[in-house]
Amino acid sequence: MYEQFRDIGQDIYTAGLISSHGGNMSVRVGDRILITRRGSMLGRLTERDIIETSLDHDDSEVALASTEIVVHRAIYARTNGLAIVHTHSPHTILRSMIDDEIVPIDSEASYLLHKVPVYSLPQTAGSSAVADTVSEALREYKCVLLRGHGPFAIGTVLEEAFQWISCLEMACKILNLRDQTGATLKEYREHGEDYAKW
């Protein structure tokens, strides 16, 4: 399991989706959570950076766990997700401060994500409000976005959750580039106007 954390963490950092110490990940194993250590560097995780704690109650290990553990626990309690990835993806964060929902225009994200909702909360990290909002939203969408903070995604394995976040970042980059160019784009999809219904 450590190898999965290490490899996905390296990929997240290399892709520029976090700063040196940003982001967090976890995996549910039975009634336990494996979660990245608070202050760990996802780009260079060691086995000591993976903290095991309870799914539904605190124990002493919580002192070492990611600040976002309350959010991770809430997500596992309300969904069938087995893995969670949270990043501070720059293009995605910029887009979250422009739109109330991300409706991708590129083919890949149209297929895979369709639409990603954006939520605005004053306290963006580790609060019960974040836990409630994000976990409830993930019951309907596999990837959701906190305005100014970044996306949370669930999957059956870390790789899957990472895919949604990577795909969203590319989609937001394309949207931001569109705005930069100011060009009128040609629609290539059938039902292009319907993706906001998702």
Next chain:
Amino acid sequence: MTEWHGYCGRVLYVDLSEQTYHVEELDVALARDFIGGRGLGARLLFDLAPPDVAPLSPEAPLIFATGPLTGTKAPTSGRFSLTGKSPLTGTVLDTNCGGAFGARLKGAGYDALVVTGASSSLSTLEIDAEGVRFVAADALAGAEVSRATTALLEGRTGVSAAVIGSAGEREVLLATIMVDNRRALGRGGMGAVMGSKKIKGIVVSGLTRPSVAHPEDLEFFLYEVKKTLSANPITSTALPRFGTAMLVGVLGKRGLMPAMNYREPGGAFVDGLSGERLADEFLVKRAGCWGCPIVCGRQTRTAKGEGHGPEYETIWALGANLGIDSLEAVVDLNYLCNELGLDTISVGGTIAAAIELAEEGLLAEGPRRGDSASVADAIRALGARKGEFGEAAASGARALCASFARPDIAMEVKGLELPAYDPRGMQGQGLGYATSNRGGCHLRGNMLGFEVLGTPKLVDPAATGGKAGLLIVAQHLGAALDSLSLCKFSSFALSEEHYARLFSAVTGFEMGGQELLGTGERIWNLERLYNNREGFTAADDRLPTRLLEDANAAGQVVDLAPMLEEYYRFRGWNGSGVPRSAKLEQLGLSELAGAV
């Protein structure tokens, strides 16, 4: 009065003993909590079947249930479930089937059909929007499935028939119910239950399509679903071209198709039994279920005749598992089983055990390795309960091997013969067999996606850590799909998000993807509670010792114990395999705890 969309809002109850019927309105709470199909069937079985009911007694209900998507424009929605107590395993048993029967039942105005009692003589049921007719069927006594089906359907349109063969009439515990002579309610011996009620066939007639709550939303979601199905090579190319027989190559080349009752690897059978060969040499045309764009069914022909199938499981069960490498012989054996109305997987598993018993010197006369003629004779004997062997084999591999005091030779779980995936190379599949609510089965929570096909993501098939969680998600998704009712093959391309949106658009009930999986969890636990009520415990969540102790060619055995421990903890079950009260409360099933 509820305004129903997707559902008819009506359940038809038939009492064969009294030759009466009545209709009751579908409970909205049941529809919301258990969706339909398998979930609805499980709940009705729990409520209607007396505890410890004998599966072949008149009191045992037989429940045909459609899902809210059955008969709609949703791809692969021509499906329905049959639920009852299995005479082979003693567990809850649902079996899911394609064809047109489900769409016709809903077209007649019924979400579900509940049959109890028993006729005094062989009969058929004729069901339409007007009600039920009880028709004498003495002339069809002993008829093969094709003859009986033709007699019931000939000259009629908009009609579908579920029929048993002679094996079902004789209450053989491996008996199927065949739908329109080409699809099977295959596993667990439900044909014997129908035979015990002296029902040769059920004919349903109806063309009314269910209404849709949000047609414009549905149009877009259907567009997305079809686009995704057509973009996936499994659902757009492999299954349409080669049928499920594509798995002969996929699994055989990876050391995951066993042979000879799990005693040998099956790789040597790949060339002779492949899906490519089936398509090149025997395929007449592809044959799809109602509303299916995948069209994996095979209409085939050999020198001896024409028929439907075989599926991958059948090719393995009647081919590699018996040492038969002639695909033509396998196709003919499949036709024979279909005509008698027998489950090819269980028949193959039982005869493979018989061959091993013979090779151990315990069975004097019987089928022989690689000898299709002797296998055909054994199938006829089994289907007719003929002779000492036929009588013993008619109750499956467990009973046959028990009669020789060699239970280790029976490759079964909870009495249901294992299918065609060697779990020694797919650890999660082994856990799936052990924990399946209906016994040794690949369809309750298939790990093929995670461990072989990479859908949604490929994981190490030899690893045990984390497999419990993945299997549980697969079990929940499977339960939800069987309840909607959609074909599981669609899940090679689609996710719970797609299914939830289809459900919401059709029914008007708001449901997200995770809530859909949560409903699958409720259904899984309800089935578990039923099994607990019937006396099943953790001791029944086991595998044959061969899979735990005898290594495959790669030196692997199933390391079941740690996966099982993680599985129980994950599920919130106690050490006896019973859901804890907190879990039941979370799922809204607390009221049933007292029954266990």
